[in-house]
Amino acid sequence: MSRLPVIVAQGGISPAGRTSGFHGYHRLVFDQLSQQKQKETLAALAQIRGLDASASANEILAGSLVRKLEGNLFDNNALDYNHPLKAGEGSELILPKRRLPSPMPAGWEVEELADGKHIRVTFSDTQPLMLPSTRAGIVNAAGQLPTGFKPDELYQSRHHPRSLAMTVFGASDAMQSSGLDWLGLKDQLAPEEIAVYAGSAMSQLDYNGYGGMMKARLMGKRVTSKQCPLGFAEMSADFINAYILGSLGNTGTSMGACATLLYNLQMAVNDIRSGKRRLVIVGNSEAPITPEIMDGYSTMGALATDDALRKLEGLATGENPEWRRACRPFADNAGFTIAESSQYFVLMDDELAMASGASILGSVADVFVNADGYKKSISAPGAGNYLTVARAAALGRAILGEESLRQRSFVQAHGTGTPQNRVTESHILNETAKVFGMDSWSIAAVKSYVGHSIGVAAGDQLMSTLGVWHSGLIPGIRTIDGIADDVHHSHLNILQQHQEVTGAMDMSLINAKGFGGNNATALVMSPDVTEKLLSAKHGKQAMTGWKQQAEQVEARQQAHEQLQVSGDASPIYQFGEGVLNEEHLEFTDKALKVPGFGKAVNLDASNPFWEID
Structure with a gap:
C-alpha cells in the first residue's frame, strides 16, 4: 500500500x-x-x-x-544596448592614455597629445564600433x-x-x-x-x-x-x-x-x-x-x-x-x-x-x-x-x-x-x-x-x-x-x-x-x-490523536501570523551556523549518526537484486 x-x-x-x-x-x-x-x-x-x-x-x-x-528593477523606457556603426578611414578618436587597449587593434595609428594624458587614434581602415544607446521596451x-x-x-x-x-x-x-x-x-x-x-x-x-x-x-x-x-x-x-x-x-x-x-x-x-x-x-x-x-x-x-x-x-x-x-x-x-x-x-x-x-x-x-x-x-x-x-x-x-x-x-x-x-x-x-x-x-x-x-x-x-x-x-x-x-x-x-x-x-x-x-x-x-x-x-482513534496535536500546531501558526503582520518576523537564514565536519559524525560500518537527526543512516544494506553464482 x-x-x-x-x-x-x-x-x-x-x-x-x-x-x-x-x-x-x-x-x-x-x-x-x-x-x-x-x-x-x-x-x-x-x-x-x-x-x-x-x-x-x-x-x-x-x-x-x-x-x-x-x-524598481530597470527603466523600461531607457534599456541599454550598443548600436553598431562603422568609422571610415581617417576618422579620429581621442582617448585617455590609460584606456589604450592592449594589444592594440589592427588599423590604429596612435599619437600622444601635448598634455601627456591623452592620445589621438587615427583609423587607417574602416573600423567597427559600438555606440552606447537606449531604447524603449515594447512590453x-x-x-x-x-x-x-x-x-x-x-x-x-x-x-x-x-x-x-x-x-x-x-x-x-x-x-x-x-x-x-x-x-x-x-x-x-x-x-x-x-x-x-x-x-x-x-x-x-x-x-x-x-x-x-x-x-x-x-x-x-x-x-x-x-x-x-x-x-x-x-x-x-x-x-x-x-x-x-x-x-x-x-x-x-x-x-x-x-x-x-x-x-x-x-x-x-x-x-x-x-x-x-x-x-x-x-x-x-x-x-x-x-x-x-x-x-x-x-x-x-x-x-x-x-x-x-x-x-x-x-x-x-x-x-x-x-x-x-x-x-x-x-x-x-x-x-x-x-x-x-x-x-x-x-x-x-x-x-x-x-x-x-x-x-x-x-x-x-x-x-x-x-x-x-x-x-x-x-x-x-x-x-x-x-x-x-x-x-x-x-x-x-x-x-x-x-x-x-x-x-x-x-x-x-x-x-x-x-x-x-x-x-x-x-x-x-x-x-x-x-x-x-x-x-x-x-x-x-x-x-x-x-x-x-x-x-x-x-x-x-x-x-x-x-x-x-x-x-x-x-x-x-x-x-x-x-x-x-x-x-x-x-x-x-x-x-x-x-x-x-x-x-x-x-x-x-x-x-x-x-x-x-x-x-x-x-x-x-x-x-x-x-x-x-x-x-x-x-482509524478514528488515530484521527482523534491527530486533532489534539493539530490544536498546538494551529496555535503556533497563529502566533507566527501575528509576527508576520506586525513586521517582526524574519526569514530563516543560518549562515555558517551548525556546520558539520568529520569530528561530529559517529561512523561505523553498520550506521552513520549525524547530530540533529534522531535516526542514524543505515549502512547495513541488503542486496536489492539477485545473487551471483
Missing part, C-alpha cells in the same frame, strides 16, 4: 502577495471576501509592501497582481512582486541573485507558517528520509547571477566570484539545505520549462509513495523580469506587447492599454505576461503528518509527465498533454469514483493567454471532459491575475487550488469579456466569474505545458478527501 503524500504547509511570494495564511489566494478573490477577511488581506499586503496604517485599500491593492512594469505589462517588497533586504543577502533572495523568503515562509517543530521532526528522521527539490527553469539570469557573468566584460566591468556559482539552476535547493533547513538528505531539481514545478513535485510524490522519503520540500523560484529575457520572449512573439494590446482594445497609437488585463486566457488575446514568483510546499507521508499534528491542506495522488514525441517545432504543442490530463482524470476516477470526477472536480489550466494555447489546451480539456462524462467541467486560469512565472507557474496554480478548498471560491478569469471563437468548450465551463463551491470539491487537475514538449498534470485531492483517506487507513 502506497503512503499518501500530504501537503502540510505552503509559503512564498507572488504578485498576489504572501502565500502563507492564504493571503495570496485571498487577493485573487478579494471582492468576494467578508469584511474581516478583506481587512486581514489588506494588512498582510500592506506589511510586505512597507505601507503604514494610513494607506487606503485602493493604494494597497494597486501595487499587486499584473500591472504596468515599474522602475510594459508584467506580474511583479508587490510594490516595495525587497526580499534581499530581509536578511544578509550579500549580492544574491533575485530569485535566491525570493527562495529564502518563500521557503522560510512555508516552514515558519507550518507551525511544526522542525527540530522535533528531525529528531524522528534519518538524513536520507528528507529531500529538497527546488530550482529555477531559467537559472539566475539577473546581474548577480549568470546575466552579469555573461555581460560584465562587454560592459567594461569585472566578473564577480559569486556570479558563476550562484547562477546554477538548482541553487534554490542548495540554499534551503545549507541556510534554512540544515538538511543532509536528497536534493536537486528536475527542469521541464514551464512545467518545472510539477516535475519537482513528481519526484516528491514518487519518493513519499515508495517510502524512500518522509518529508520533502518542493518549490521553485523564478525572477525572469529582465530586459534580456523579455527581449527573448517578445522576439518569439510570445509576450503581449503594448501594440498588440492596443489592437485588441481598439486604441490609437500612444494610448495606454489596460495592462492589468494583459493576460486573457481562452479569449481573444495577444500573448503571455511574464511574471516573477516563489512558491514552496512541504509534503509528508501520511504517518508523519498524523504523528506531528500537521495541518492538512490537501494531498497529491500523482503527477503525470509525458513528452510530445516527434515535433514540427520545439515551441509548438503536441500530443503529450492529452496523455497527462487523461491519466490524471483516470486516477481521480479510480480513487474517488465516477460521480466525484464528473461533479466535484475542476481544472487549474495552464492558461497562458496566447492564441495558440487557447486552442490547443481547450481542445485537450474539452476532449477529456467529453470522454469522461463531464458536461460542464469548471476551468480556472490563475495567470490572468499573476502572469506567467515560467518554472513556478504550477506553484501559482497549486497555491490557488489550496485556497479554493480553504475559502470555497474558484477564481474566475476576470480579465476577459468572452470566449474566443476558436476555443473548444462544448463540455467546459470556462469561468469568467468567481464560482462559489456550494458542496465539496474533491479534486483538482493542475495542468502545465512547457517548450520542448514538457507536459505535466497533477491530481491534487482536497483536505476533506485526504482526511477521509487517513481515517480509512489509520
Whole structure:
C-alpha cells in the first residue's frame, strides 16, 4: 500500500502577495471576501509592501497582481544596448592614455597629445564600433512582486541573485507558517528520509547571477566570484539545505520549462509513495523580469506587447492599454505576461503528518509527465498533454469514483493567454471532459491575475487550488469579456466569474505545458478527501490523536501570523551556523549518526537484486 503524500504547509511570494495564511489566494478573490477577511488581506499586503496604517485599500491593492512594469528593477523606457556603426578611414578618436587597449587593434595609428594624458587614434581602415544607446521596451505589462517588497533586504543577502533572495523568503515562509517543530521532526528522521527539490527553469539570469557573468566584460566591468556559482539552476535547493533547513538528505531539481514545478513535485510524490522519503520540500523560484529575457520572449512573439494590446482594445497609437488585463486566457488575446514568483510546499507521508499534528491542506495522488514525441517545432504543442490530463482524470476516477470526477472536480489550466494555447489546451480539456462524462467541467486560469512565472507557474496554480478548498471560491478569469471563437468548450465551463463551491470539491487537475514538449498534470485531492483517506487507513482513534496535536500546531501558526503582520518576523537564514565536519559524525560500518537527526543512516544494506553464482 502506497503512503499518501500530504501537503502540510505552503509559503512564498507572488504578485498576489504572501502565500502563507492564504493571503495570496485571498487577493485573487478579494471582492468576494467578508469584511474581516478583506481587512486581514489588506494588512498582510500592506506589511510586505512597507505601507503604514494610513494607506487606503485602493493604494494597497494597486501595487499587486499584473500591472504596468515599474522602475524598481530597470527603466523600461531607457534599456541599454550598443548600436553598431562603422568609422571610415581617417576618422579620429581621442582617448585617455590609460584606456589604450592592449594589444592594440589592427588599423590604429596612435599619437600622444601635448598634455601627456591623452592620445589621438587615427583609423587607417574602416573600423567597427559600438555606440552606447537606449531604447524603449515594447512590453510594459508584467506580474511583479508587490510594490516595495525587497526580499534581499530581509536578511544578509550579500549580492544574491533575485530569485535566491525570493527562495529564502518563500521557503522560510512555508516552514515558519507550518507551525511544526522542525527540530522535533528531525529528531524522528534519518538524513536520507528528507529531500529538497527546488530550482529555477531559467537559472539566475539577473546581474548577480549568470546575466552579469555573461555581460560584465562587454560592459567594461569585472566578473564577480559569486556570479558563476550562484547562477546554477538548482541553487534554490542548495540554499534551503545549507541556510534554512540544515538538511543532509536528497536534493536537486528536475527542469521541464514551464512545467518545472510539477516535475519537482513528481519526484516528491514518487519518493513519499515508495517510502524512500518522509518529508520533502518542493518549490521553485523564478525572477525572469529582465530586459534580456523579455527581449527573448517578445522576439518569439510570445509576450503581449503594448501594440498588440492596443489592437485588441481598439486604441490609437500612444494610448495606454489596460495592462492589468494583459493576460486573457481562452479569449481573444495577444500573448503571455511574464511574471516573477516563489512558491514552496512541504509534503509528508501520511504517518508523519498524523504523528506531528500537521495541518492538512490537501494531498497529491500523482503527477503525470509525458513528452510530445516527434515535433514540427520545439515551441509548438503536441500530443503529450492529452496523455497527462487523461491519466490524471483516470486516477481521480479510480480513487474517488465516477460521480466525484464528473461533479466535484475542476481544472487549474495552464492558461497562458496566447492564441495558440487557447486552442490547443481547450481542445485537450474539452476532449477529456467529453470522454469522461463531464458536461460542464469548471476551468480556472490563475495567470490572468499573476502572469506567467515560467518554472513556478504550477506553484501559482497549486497555491490557488489550496485556497479554493480553504475559502470555497474558484477564481474566475476576470480579465476577459468572452470566449474566443476558436476555443473548444462544448463540455467546459470556462469561468469568467468567481464560482462559489456550494458542496465539496474533491479534486483538482493542475495542468502545465512547457517548450520542448514538457507536459505535466497533477491530481491534487482536497483536505476533506485526504482526511477521509487517513481515517480509512489509520482509524478514528488515530484521527482523534491527530486533532489534539493539530490544536498546538494551529496555535503556533497563529502566533507566527501575528509576527508576520506586525513586521517582526524574519526569514530563516543560518549562515555558517551548525556546520558539520568529520569530528561530529559517529561512523561505523553498520550506521552513520549525524547530530540533529534522531535516526542514524543505515549502512547495513541488503542486496536489492539477485545473487551471483
